[in-house]
Each structure stands twice: as structure tokens, then as C-alpha cells.
Amino acid sequence: MREETLSMLRSHSNRSRAKLSSMMNLPIEHAAQGSEIIDTQGQTYLDCGGFGVFILGHRHPEVVESVVQQLNILPMSSRTLVNNTLAIASKKLADFCPETLDYTFFTNSGTESTELALKLARANGCNKVVAITGSYHGKTLGALSVTHRSAFRAPFEPLFDEVTFVARDDMTALSACFENDSDRVAVIIEPVQGEGGVYALSSEFVQLAKALCVAHDGLLIADEIQSGLARTGFDWAIEAHQVTPDMMLVGKGLSGGVVPCAALVATAATFEPLNKDFMLHSSTFGGSPIALAAAITTLDILKRDNIANKARTIGLKLVAALSPHATKAGVRVRGSGVLIGLDAQNPARAGQLTLALLQHKVITSHSLSNANTVRLTPSALLTEVQINQIITACIAAFSSLPAKDLP
Incomplete structure (x- = not known):
């Protein structure tokens, strides 16, 4: 065999x-x-x-049972009629996230969530992105543009312009990215770099990234695809730094290891371009009822236990x-x-x-x-x-x- x-x-x-x-x-x-x-x-x-x-x-038996029940009722959505499972899952994830992250868009994978975050950054006027050395955010073209490893990038270059990589915890280099006040900047970080070898960013660096984004009308994107959902000993790794990002990327364990499911969550202000026009971004399979049933149960277990x-x-x-x-x-x-x-x-x-x-x-x-x-x-x-x-x-x-x- x-x-x-x-x-x-x-x-x-x-x-x-x-x-x-x-x-x-x-x-x-x-x-x-x-x-x-x-x-x-x-x-x-x-x-x-x-x-x-x-x-x-x-x-996990509870997650499997929720998926089986949804499979027997409505595994996929018409995408036209109102979907109650989407409403419940959106609220439940928002409630599980740090305060002010109120709006959710469900995707199929972490790299899709990264792509949406980069689109939302553009829609909010941030045409320049700062990423961190050692980072990994996915392998689609947008996500690859903010992923640091050259072996992944080289075969597909040129990638997106206006992406600057700064060394992990280099406060001076990070500050220098905000020197031109005419540029609006989005900073994407992993509070704990998983694929980068399990390196945690310092609180000073994360807090500076947030402060610079606030002072210069930028956006902070926290990639919690791997570090979130309790894996690092916090519901979200960024909690250790007492910082709330403008966008957060969620994935990996979101559906309890049963059905692919990921998401982007954002503040109301950051999500406003999609609230004004929901057709700006869509996904045929993202946020399917069967995946959301798993996510709802997973979030319940993470909190309850x-x-x-x-x-x-x-x-x-x-x-x-x-x-x-x-x-x-x-x-x-x-x-x-x-x-x-x-x-x-x-x-x-x-x-x-x-x-x-x-x-x-x-x-x-x-x-x-x-x-x-x-x-x-x-x-x-x-x-x-x-x-x-x-x-x-x-x-x-x-x-x-x-x-x-x-x-």
C-alpha cells in the first residue's frame, strides 16, 4: 500500500x-x-x-458532533438568504477577541485572512507596510510580500512594492518607517513568530508599533493565526503586551482541528470600507455553515475549559x-x-x-x-x-x- x-x-x-x-x-x-x-x-x-x-x-467529540449536526441540516450556504450560523459565529468570535475588535470576516485559511488585511489596509489609505524579519504570513502573492524568507519569495518576485522589513525588536528601525508624515503605514506582526522559530516579540517593540500607528494614523495588524486561540497560554498572544491591534488574523485552531476555518477581525473604523460595500471582498466557501458550527463549539470549549x-x-x-x-x-x-x-x-x-x-x-x-x-x-x-x-x-x-x- x-x-x-x-x-x-x-x-x-x-x-x-x-x-x-x-x-x-x-x-x-x-x-x-x-x-x-x-x-x-x-x-x-x-x-x-x-x-x-x-x-x-x-x-474532539463536541466539535465533531456540531459538524455532524450541521452537515445534516445545511452544510453550505446559499450566499443569498440570511445565515443565522454566520451571525452567531461572528458575534461569538468578536466576544472572544480583545475589546473593540467587533467585526469578523470568515475565510478558509490564514493566508486568505492576510490577503484581506492587506486589502483593508489599502482601503484605509495605508499604501506602505512594515513587516518583521523572520515573519511568515502565507504564500499567496500578497501574504508572500510580507513573508520574510527569501527562498519562498525569490521565484515570484517582483512582489508588492512598498514593503519594508525591520529586524525583530529593532525600535530604531521601526521608528524610522514613520518619519515621512505623508505616508500612512500598516505594521504587521506576529506576537510570537511560529514559523520563524518560536521567537516572542518584546512588549516594548509591540507597544511602540501601536503607539506609532496611533500617532501617525497607521494600522497595526496582529497575525495570531498560530499564536492565538490559547496556544501560547493566553487567549491571544498580544494580550501579554496589553495592546489591541486594529486588525487580527485568526486561523489554525479556530475550528477545533475538524474543518478548515479562519478569519479576520477588525475594529469598526478599520472595517468601514467593507461595511460600506460588502462586495469589495467575498469568498464562495469562506464562512460555510459547517465550518462555523465547528468554530462556535471550539470557542465555547476554549472559554469554558x-x-x-x-x-x-x-x-x-x-x-x-x-x-x-x-x-x-x-x-x-x-x-x-x-x-x-x-x-x-x-x-x-x-x-x-x-x-x-x-x-x-x-x-x-x-x-x-x-x-x-x-x-x-x-x-x-x-x-x-x-x-x-x-x-x-x-x-x-x-x-x-x-x-x-x-x-
Whole structure:
């Protein structure tokens, strides 16, 4: 079955992806429940991958039930008649967000939300955008224009003009972007860079970005696609900085890991161009009732079960347990809640660490904008047994790495 599957993938899906899967001898996933994935050979893996999607694990029973119910009633919308599920989901997400973020537009993916944010910035007169080195916001043309990694950008250049990248936490460089008062500027940040290797921005930098936007009639866009929805130990990572953005991008865990769903939320003032003319932006499948049913239930669970606190507790435990062993192996551990980076210092060691953890039945995520860092993005509903399984697997994987001193 495996060779037949790889052959079909090579011929009809993606040749390079199939080649990598073959080289890594990756198994075929078959089923999932909670924090575990079972392959076609019956082997069970602890899922610490998924790029941040599975904050509630796989197939949370309440989320699945809400999707099944919606599937049996109205899975897709006519896009003409009034949709009550959209109304409920919009209010529920607004209520879960920081105050003043009152308007929601649902999309299918994070990169779609980024595209809409850039359009809204333009519609509000911000023709210049400041992005951060190490950033990742998606791979469509607009999102790619504010994504920093050159390997992703180069094949498609020239991208959007008037995008300036400043180094993470470089206050002087950020301030310099606002020196020309005739320019209105939008700043897009990830409070915690996920694909960039799990780097948290400093509060001073985030607060300065907000202050500059207020002083110069600019807009602050917070990309919480990966860091939001309880993953970093806060409902939203930007809460740690006591700042409210003008727009926030939401995705990954929004539908509980069951149906694709993402969103943009914005202040009334920022959203006004769409409020004046709803035809300025649309999506055939974005905000489908089946996805919104999952989102509604997910938001209820996140609030009811205080998932942010669970994520914070697990993260502190993992970082404390792993750090001493990681340091001995020349690995840095960075973490915010259940978004944890294992910095192996170079891509080769990161690859070895990934394979070693897989051998110990732990699935990880690589970092798209930082090949040195392997990420652990598990569910916030891990059991004590599963937490200990991660710790044991990581310690064993660290010990298998060739020696390298931390600089």
C-alpha cells in the first residue's frame, strides 16, 4: 500500500514532496483521536505537529458532533438568504477577541485572512507596510510580500512594492518607517513568530508599533493565526503586551482541528470600507455553515475549559523538564504555552532531531522560516502520561545528536 500511495503522489500530486516522504520513510496516517495518530500498520504516534491546528486534539467529540449536526441540516450556504450560523459565529468570535475588535470576516485559511488585511489596509489609505524579519504570513502573492524568507519569495518576485522589513525588536528601525508624515503605514506582526522559530516579540517593540500607528494614523495588524486561540497560554498572544491591534488574523485552531476555518477581525473604523460595500471582498466557501458550527463549539470549549491556562501549565512543565537536557546537547528551548521551539542550531541537526523524535513516535512540525528549529505544537489537552512521553522522547532524541556547543 505504501509504495502504491507514494507512486500516485509522485505522478499526480507532488513529486518532490513524495520523494522527501520516501527518503524519510514516513508512514501513512490512517486515523486520529485526541493527541494520537495511528498509521496503516497500527503504530500509534503522539501528535506534536500539525502546525498549530490541533489545540483541542483530533476529533474532539463536541466539535465533531456540531459538524455532524450541521452537515445534516445545511452544510453550505446559499450566499443569498440570511445565515443565522454566520451571525452567531461572528458575534461569538468578536466576544472572544480583545475589546473593540467587533467585526469578523470568515475565510478558509490564514493566508486568505492576510490577503484581506492587506486589502483593508489599502482601503484605509495605508499604501506602505512594515513587516518583521523572520515573519511568515502565507504564500499567496500578497501574504508572500510580507513573508520574510527569501527562498519562498525569490521565484515570484517582483512582489508588492512598498514593503519594508525591520529586524525583530529593532525600535530604531521601526521608528524610522514613520518619519515621512505623508505616508500612512500598516505594521504587521506576529506576537510570537511560529514559523520563524518560536521567537516572542518584546512588549516594548509591540507597544511602540501601536503607539506609532496611533500617532501617525497607521494600522497595526496582529497575525495570531498560530499564536492565538490559547496556544501560547493566553487567549491571544498580544494580550501579554496589553495592546489591541486594529486588525487580527485568526486561523489554525479556530475550528477545533475538524474543518478548515479562519478569519479576520477588525475594529469598526478599520472595517468601514467593507461595511460600506460588502462586495469589495467575498469568498464562495469562506464562512460555510459547517465550518462555523465547528468554530462556535471550539470557542465555547476554549472559554469554558480555560484552555489557555492548560496550555500555559503544560508549556511551563515541558520547557522546565527539557531545557537542562537540551543545553547539554547544544539545543535551545524556546516556548510560549504549547508553542515550543527546539533550536538545533543548523538544518542538518534539526533534521536529525525530527527523525529521532519520529523514531520515538513523536510527530513534530518543522519551521518554514527557520530551518534550524523543530517545533512542538501539541494539544492543550495532553494527559500526564503523554506529557511524560514527550519529555522521555525528547531526552532520548537529544542524546542521539552529534555534540555541538551553544554559542
